[in-house]
Amino acid sequence: MIDFEKMPSPAYVIDEVLLRRNLELLRSVEERAGVHIILALKAFAMWKVFPIIQEYIPCSTASSPWEAQLAVEQMGSLAHTYSPAYTEKTFSTIKRCSSHITFNSLAQFHRFYQDTQDNPTPISCGLRINPEYSEVATDLYNPAMPGSRLGIVRDELGDTLPAGVEGLHFHTLCESDSYALERTLQRVEEKFAAFFPHIKWLNMGGGHLITSKDYDVEHLVALLQNFKKKHPRLQIILEPGSAFFWQTGVLRASVVDIVRNGGIQTAILDVSFACHAPDCLEMPYKPVVRNACQHPVAGKPTYRLGGNSCLSGDFIGDWSFDRELKIGDPIIFEDMIHYTTVKTTMFNGLSHPDLCLLRRDNTLETFRTFTYEDYKNRMS
Numbered sequence: 001m002i003d004f005e006k007m008p009s010p011a012y013v014i015d016e017v018l019l020r021r022n023l024e025l026l027r028s029v030e031e032r033a034g035v036h037i038i039l040a041l042k043a044f045a046m047w048k049v050f051p052i053i054q055e056y057i058p059c060s061t062a063s064s065p066w067e068a069q070l071a072v073e074q075m076g077s078l079a080h081t082y083s084p085a086y087t088e089k090t091f092s093t094i095k096r097c098s099s100h101i102t103f104n105s106l107a108q109f110h111r112f113y114q115d116t117q118d119n120p121t122p123i124s125c126g127l128r129i130n131p132e133y134s135e136v137a138t139d140l141y142n143p144a145m146p147g148s149r150l151g152i153v154r155d156e157l158g159d160t161l162p163a164g165v166e167g168l169h170f171h172t173l174c175e176s177d178s179y180a181l182e183r184t185l186q187r188v189e190e191k192f193a194a195f196f197p198h199i200k201w202l203n204m205g206g207g208h209l210i211t212s213k214d215y216d217v218e219h220l221v222a223l224l225q226n227f228k229k230k231h232p233r234l235q236i237i238l239e240p241g242s243a244f245f246w247q248t249g250v251l252r253a254s255v256v257d258i259v260r261n262g263g264i265q266t267a268i269l270d271v272s273f274a275c276h277a278p279d280c281l282e283m284p285y286k287p288v289v290r291n292a293c294q295h296p297v298a299g300k301p302t303y304r305l306g307g308n309s310c311l312s313g314d315f316i317g318d319w320s321f322d323r324e325l326k327i328g329d330p331i332i333f334e335d336m337i338h339y340t341t342v343k344t345t346m347f348n349g350l351s352h353p354d355l356c357l358l359r360r361d362n363t364l365e366t367f368r369t370f371t372y373e374d375y376k377n378r379m380s
Helices: 016-033 047-054 065-075 088-096 106-116 178-198 217-230 372-378
Strands: 011-015 060-062 079-082 098-103 124-128 165-169 201-203 235-238 249-261 264-269 302-306 315-320 330-334 354-358 364-368
Touching: 011 016, 016 047, 016 217, 016 354, 047 065, 047 354, 060 065, 065 079, 065 088, 088 098, 088 106, 098 106, 098 165, 098 201, 106 124, 124 201, 178 217, 217 235
Parallel strands: 011 354, 060 079, 079 098, 098 124, 124 165, 165 201, 201 235, 264 302
Antiparallel strands: 011 249, 249 264, 249 330, 302 315, 354 364
């Protein structure tokens, strides 16, 4: 077992054994259901881990020119690309680095479709649709909220798709189960099934939390198999992000001070929720801390965990511990790999945590340690 006392702090640490477990499950679903599962780079782009991923899943989806370029250079395959909007300035990179391009609006499709036809490698073009149905409770993560800017609603499409459209793409899930997908598919079929005989592929987007212990994998496989029987011409694509890295690693932090105010003890850490785990504040959600009670327990030492930025709200909840915390104690936040590393900021000039991989032989490999020059160069 890794000795957290000797581990660098702060650090994101991916466990290779746990990552491979997830990848094996995703590949199994792909093979059994007869679909394509691809990695969403928006959830994870630490490319030094890509060689492990490529052993199981060879393709990825991009949301920007830089992600598409990373897909080509480090995943070794052209990206399935979707963006809310493309510009003339960046579309040449999108074309060069994409096998599939999904457009968010009819106007964007008409603006750029012809430009895809002179590409050296074929590009399959599609449209993002909005089924106007989602079970995501938090509006910040709900692509089908009223007035959403994401995707084309049925009334906008008319009776026929524009010439050149080969696929449709919907994405209305967020860390959802297979039953939410089933109900969503019912709405998609009700509104858009008339177009299915005229397209080659249907991308069901991300948000499929396939590797969660509570996810009904057998139901998902049966659901996808039955859908394919109804629509045998369609190639089915899923592009989960969180599922690849769900429960595969930690954010290792340390206590640097303890302050007391109004009966509340706050352990200030060498990480920031705002900078290093922003979804905790945005969703919001309270992360699990290893060897701590997730809720205050009477009679146990209890602390609020606070970040080291100057943002007043840079803290999340209270935890109880078996003993009093002291300066230098490690604090281990569980499940801190998906979306964290791609969302970090250097607000306040705070350094990113180290990027580390715990290998199968229990050795720790540090890919990157950040320095003042990283901060300075961002401002130049």
